[in-house]
Amino acid sequence: MATRLKNKYGPVIALVLLVHLSALALLATADVIRHREYLDKDYYFRNPSFHQELAEVVHLAIMVHFKEKNDPYLIETEEAGTKTPEQIRETFAADLREKEAEIAERYAADIMEAERSGNHAEAGRLAQARDQELARVKQELQQQMDEQIKSWEAARDRAYEQAKNALAAQGDTIKYYIKDRNTGKVYTNHSSDLNIIRDLQKKAAYSIHFPLASPKNWSIQQANEFFLTNNLEGYFIIPQAASGYSRFQDDYTYALGIRERLLNECILLVVSVIAAVGLFVYLRKRSPWDFPLVDRCASLLRRVPLDARVATVLAVGLVTLSWVRDESFFYFPIGLKHVTTLSFTAACIAYLGLNASEAWRLINDHTLLRQQWESSLYRKFRTLLAESFANRPVFFKASLIFVLTIGLGTGMGFVLTSLYYGSKRLFLMGASCTLLCLLFVLPYILSRVALLNNILRGADEMAAGNLDSLIAERGKGNLAHLARCLNNIKLGLRHALESQMKSERLKTELISNVSHDLKTPLTSIINYVNLLKRPDLSPEEVSSYIDVLERKTHRLKVLIDDLFEASKMASGSVELHMERVNVAALLNQALAEFNDAITESSLTFRVQTEKPHIHALADGKKTWRVFENLITNVLKYTLPHTRVYISLTEQENSVVLTMKNISAYEIDFDPDELFERFKRGDQSRHTEGSGLGLAIAKSIMELQGGRLAIELDGDLFKVIVEFQKA
Template sequence: MATKLKSSKVLRFISVVILTVSLILLAFMGVYTIKNYDSVKSQNFYETNKFKNPFNDLNFAIIDSFTIYKSEQEVKEPINSQEEYLKANIKNNSQGYNNSLSVINRYPNIKYIIEDTSEDRLNTNIENDLNEETIANLKNESDFYLILNTQNKNVLESADSNFTKEQLKNIINNDSFNYKNTENKNLKISYFVPKSFIYDDEISLGKENYNKLKSKALVEKTIVLSGVLVALSLLALIYLNIQRKNKNKDKGILERIYSRIYIEFQLIILCIGLVSIIITSYESLKEPVYTILLGIAMIGTYYLMAFTYGSIIELKGLGVKEFFRRKSLIYKIINWVKKIIRRIVEEVFLIKSTGIKISIFLILSFIFMISMLSLRGSSDFITLILVIYILTYIISVISYVVKSANYLNKIVVGSFKIANGDLNYVIDEGGKGILKELSHNINNMKSGLKDSIDSEIKSEKMKTELITNVSHDLKTPLTSIITYVDLIKNEDLTKEERMDYIKVLERKSERLKILIEDLFEASKAASGEVELNIEKVDITSLLKQALAEFEEKIKESSLDFKINLPKEKLYIMVDGKKTWRILENQISNALKYSLKNTRVYINIEDIDNKVVITIKNISAFEIDFNEDEILERFKRGDKSRNTEGSGLGLAISNNLTKLQGGYFRVSVDGDLFKVIIEFPKI
């Protein structure tokens, strides 16, 4: 496996090298072909720009030197009606004259004759005497010659060739005949291009290069080499693409780095690669050395395209939204901006009225700014309206800010007083808007704090009372136990007396045990740490069972129990044992604290889809406590605490009822004591 992977990497490297070299060579050949395209398509060297461009330059220079400057002597000593003006420009004329001579001397192979028949003046670079024989010899020795007339812009005579007269005219750029100096002159210009060049100049080198390009062998070699390079490039590309499509292939380090770049930057880098191809292509037309850079740019851009395509192809697997969420910087920026805007809107409109006011203020401020900018250049009427708006805006804003600041100061002063302990201080709520809400909330917080402090004070008082009551209730049976234990130790006791003392000890111990068990149960019920076994229970049957448990005690008492139960079964979802304990506590309290020879009423009713249990009795003790106090732990109607009650029954019942989703309350009317228990009916 390792050998196969290594071999694959070697082949990939070779493919990259082949592709790189092939693209560079193809780029070089392409640039060379484009650069010499004019020569390739032309049937004759004299149709090419390599002849026409220098020929036009020469034509311009010859006409300039002959019509403008005429001769070096006339440049230095101008004779004209504007002699003084021309003398001031001798320097410029000399430079132009020298430039024209420089161009003419650049093409020594081309012989020329320019003459003005109206002035009987001519100029030439032919050393021999100009006669018919000399002209005839020049024509015979020339590969190409032209004799032109500037007045009617016509070709007077040319070498025998495939050119038509129109084609010959196009060899000379028409701009050559547009000089003001030639408009009223009858110039005759003759050019002779020899068959064999003596000097090496731009035209001779161009013709040599043209002949090479037109060589059949070079064309065949170029075609073959191009075909081979194209074939190699295609094979390398096919192999590399196959490798890229291989899902089991790990990405290279460069591709892994590139794939982590945001897709926008990938596209920008790819565009840079494409632009570099265009630039190097253009530059390579001027300098062949840029062809190497062109090839490098092409291979680099190919890999950029491949890497970018690899990133875009992930779109199929990820989906559009997830792709842009992971890959797009613009998407992240838009999301970030949306979050910022959403957060600003949420914070501004957290209180709707405040958000509306801020929005109105921003709109009015924008109009104010536009008004200020529009004052200049406006008509008198528009200016008056804008000034009125600006003054109204300024007065309104200042008035609103002053009022708000004044009211805010009152709120701050009030909050300081409340923070320093003055809980009776009330902040004025006469303001408007959010500040009024703020003052109202601070007053509510103050009231809540005051209630909390009162509750804490009450709680501390209750804790003290609880400790006192618990101590008293535990101490009473414990003291009795200690006393009777000391009595039993007396050896002079009779057996009957000792047995009586033991019964008292047993009774007091049982009382202490019940008290401790009730205390634990009350603590568990208050903390909610009671395990409930919720089930469907018939409350009527459960109450009958509880009454049956107390049947003997009820008969022994002087109380008359009036029971009113429905005939049908009433079901509730509760814990049967815990609910039985609630009912037991109420029946037990009725037996303990009811006035003798009075009635106890126990009813069960079905009211508004609720099961309502009511126990009413006349208290044997004066009821001088409120309804909430009696539900506290160790609170008893018998304040002297001479009865057997622990003061935990109602507290336990209240907590157990609430834990089971019920409602427990106590109602007092004179000496009438009433307990109401409610459970949802099923």
């Protein structure tokens, strides 16, 4: 039992472990890459933030011990301002010169006027007033300058005290030793003995010796310039251990902790990769039937269009990379967030792995790849776009309506925004845009909707079978064109319906006529056969009955032969031998064959040919059959004691034969129906004709590329036969 469960769920468990181990390896890789600088044991001491903090300590030491040098770098603070006492005095001198020039210019004109007029007392008084004002302005500016210098010195002293307290607060965090090479004076918080300092430097976690040859950090470079300028030498040392709290050592310990964690993650990464590879090899040996859930997921995935699948893979890949890059996973204590982070990453990897498997399948099966590409969104959009551009006016109108609709929304947004902020200009812009869109878009849309409703009502009428109603065709747009097309479809349907009804009627008549024409001689044959069975018949009666049977069987044979030939003509299964034929000679020959019948009839034939040799491209035997059928019809259905006119003319591209006669029967139906099989002008069907002559003749002419038509003018019956000119 346990073995069976193991065989059943083993592959599934291995697959789940593979996905989660891959997620764990990915998280470990991302964390190692993100903090790769910490793998270097001394990375903390090369960190710009460390150099910034170190530069602050160096700056404090310089401020505390070298304030009396009045270096602007030392005494500039935010509280004191950016101007030094020298700059304050220069500003005072410039302001004083400007005031003196202004006052002197103001009094100069009055003093010169007084001296010119000889009023020396007034000139002296004005000069005295000028000097008094100058003295007063100078005293005021001097007082302002003294106050600014005192304020600067007070701020400097406060900054010094703050720096002194901050330097003292460093305690054992950092040891410094600064020596003035000019005076030999030493400034230190540890020992004045340089040897002790150097021994401390050897055991220190970090140390720096000023001046430096080429400092890289800007803050360190600024302090280094001070050491070079003032001929100073200095050591700043961070001990391995401090008696109290040390910010540097605490940060250094934190950096070492990150390094130790990264080393453990590297070990975890290697173990995860090895285990994942082993599981992958194990799963490769399993049958696909062991993973029904994977197969169902793959079948669902195949329903997604190929390009949408690619876009989803890119999106999930970017989300996964962004997730693992920014997510903190390796910390304690382990909680629910670790589970959710690992599960989410595993789910993303499972989805990407499933897509990778499908991609490999498509690479190996080009037919499937082509099928899925044909059903992609790109192909569908391309087809849709091509169909949209097939009628560009419709596309541009729809695009214009879309743009104007956006403009309507934008205008209304401007109006609402202007009402909120009280902006008249924005209100005018929004109102103008909205009004413009309403004036153009709304009437157009309403008119199109009204026309569309009319078209829909007309389509409903058409679907209901009402082919008499017409759709109003307003305007010249595409909807009006659609209305015209629907109206044309209605007319076509009505015409097709009428033609179908006519065809059904003719089929019914055809069946009736065929039955009648075949039944008549067959009935006679049966009756005379029964008569011949009588024993009391005389030889003369037998001979008479046999003559009748011979005529009736011949009649039946003619009907069957004509019907068979008409069927062959209609199906096109007739072999023609097209050649250059003298139609005039062929017509004369046909008339000569019927000379006895014409002579016995009461008809008078008038034949006219333009010339004795008129050639056409035709089959001679089949054309003879056409002439035979037409002359036979003339003899059968022409009113007695009338004339028959036959003319043969040669035109530019054709040869035309025309036969005119007066019909003995009233033709009160469509003359085209005479071309139908078994249709006769004698609807009582008393004549001997089969009703197939004109149908056969018309089929022959059409197969030869010619034409046979009938025209009626009252009782005047006119047949027009047109041949291709040879």
